[in-house]
Amino acid sequence: MENNIKIPKTRNGRATFNLIVDTTIDLFYKKGYFKTKIKDITDSAGIAAGTFYLYFPNKLSLYKYILMQFQHDIRRTIAESVSNVKGRFEKEKEGIKTFIQYSLDNPHAYNIIWESLYIDKKLFIDYYDGFAKRYERGLNPSIKDGEMHDVDTELVSYILMGVANFIGLKVLLDLGKNNDDIDEVVEQVMSIIKTGIFKD
């Protein structure tokens, strides 16, 4: 496996590995990456200092692992939720709802993902570039099928990621009004995107 992480093979090892990961997610969320020391992680997890190094060569490798897990988890959660939905527009609506619900269920996700910008800008770039490229691949067939206008799918993927992220932030941080009912917020947002904002 890349990133020099040792995934344990035994059940006990996996339990310890997961304990380290969960403890670190919690600490990264509360204190941020830079203020979290490996000693804080092992102290909070109640394990010996050396145990950390059985699995992770350093804090950065653990951060990268957590970032990759979030990415997989978000993609898989969205893919599952839209798999039985028919039509590109309805799929996008369901996808954005799922993304926002995911952010509420995992409030540390935003923090930890965006912190990559400060830890190693390349991680941030890879994260969003990777997300956009997969998004594009999903959108392209919808143009052929006549469900979407013949638009630049790269730009559309950034537009929709921007909308999902900022509406998600609004709900997550409770900015402005009407953040209680995610379904209703996303219905309205998608209706605005469908009808358009500006008159001719």
Place this chain on the structure above:
Amino acid sequence: MENNIKIPKTRNGRATFNLIVDTTIDLFYKKGYFKTKIKDITDSAGIAAGTFYLYFPNKLSLYKYILMQFQHDIRRTIAESVSNVKGRFEKEKEGIKTFIQYSLDNPHAYNIIWESLYIDKKLFIDYYDGFAKRYERGLNPSIKDGEMHDVDTELVSYILMGVANFIGLKVLLDLGKNNDDIDEVVEQVMSIIKTGIFKD
């Protein structure tokens, strides 16, 4: 002035104050807020350690000052650029172009603004909540004037901020293709927003 900053009255004082601010913006961009020590700032600026405290009680107050300056600067730059543009759609297009150009001219702005999420979440919330509320006030008359559909202007402001921020990131970090000509990118994005993405 709030935030316990002492704005100097003399010309020399202002020069030193501005030197501290500019040096700090550079350091915050390169090393981030947490890794930048006040000693790094005074060393880089070539001033005595005590001089910092003539103006700023601590690093956080200086950060808040810089964040506020960016907010004012971005708002003013956009307001100036759109002041002579007619029509809400054309104003939005010009505003997004200006915002992206600003981000390219001030590549540290994104980093420093978003870092507020890790320094004090309330700063991040105030930043975007304040931005959205002003945005809304600008949009409301356009509904009365019949230039916009009768949409929820709060949601529209988050949609447009999300689009501007993610397209800006794409150009700034050179994600994907076609990031050379900002005008062309924004033309296409606004055309997608106007025509819509999805067919009925």
